[in-house]
Amino acid sequence: MEKKVIKHWSDLFKTEITLTIDERLNKIDEKAASEKKLQIANEQLAKVKDFLPKR
Amino acid sequence: MQHEVYKDLYIKEGYSVFEFLSVGRRGVIAKRIIFAPTDYPYIYNMTFGDIDINNEINDLSISDNGDRNKILATLAYAIEEYLEKYPDRIIFFTGSTYGRTRLYRMAISINIKYLSSKFVIYCQTENGILNFEENTQVTGFLISKKV
Numbered sequence: 001m002e003k004k005v006i007k008h009w010s011d012l013f014k015t016e017i018t019l020t021i022d023e024r025l026n027k028i029d030e031k032a033a034s035e036k037k038l039q040i041a042n043e044q045l046a047k048v049k050d051f052l053p054k055r
Numbered sequence: 056m057q058h059e060v061y062k063d064l065y066i067k068e069g070y071s072v073f074e075f076l077s078v079g080r081r082g083v084i085a086k087r088i089i090f091a092p093t094d095y096p097y098i099y100n101m102t103f104g105d106i107d108i109n110n111e112i113n114d115l116s117i118s119d120n121g122d123r124n125k126i127l128a129t130l131a132y133a134i135e136e137y138l139e140k141y142p143d144r145i146i147f148f149t150g151s152t153y154g155r156t157r158l159y160r161m162a163i164s165i166n167i168k169y170l171s172s173k174f175v176i177y178c179q180t181e182n183g184i185l186n187f188e189e190n191t192q193v194t195g196f197l198i199s200k201k202v
Binding site: 008010017 | 097114148149183
């Protein structure tokens, strides 16, 4: 299968980075894969919910 | 920034998962970064760690591969790329231990001049959310794209 490759210039590091879209990673559910850490984050954010930056 | 960064990364379509290989004195170690939505609008949590034998993130492992700064730089790059893709989002992250949160704070402090040209950085403290300050005891970080 042909892989999709993206060349990206990083302003921060002044270099070109190669990003390859990987079918294996497309199968990952990011919420399930980081469930414990997400739970901790939500608990921490709840303590400061009134101070969170607005967009 | 002057730091070396890993230049070959694998991603999920939509940029919510990044992977790269750490190459150092203990061999080749696969690393994964995940950005996932929290319960709060616009705020996405970043999880980072080694990929274990069950294909899950282990954020407590100590790989001691001699490339710590290059890994931290690659994390900063992933944040840069993610916020380029989603400029309205805010990334929240914390270390898996007190020591790692402190390491992140020190790394941000050392590079604040470069980082603040691209990002607005806040720290979570016992007193709420503050603009990033060196030498402040923090429990987490929030990063947004500078507009």
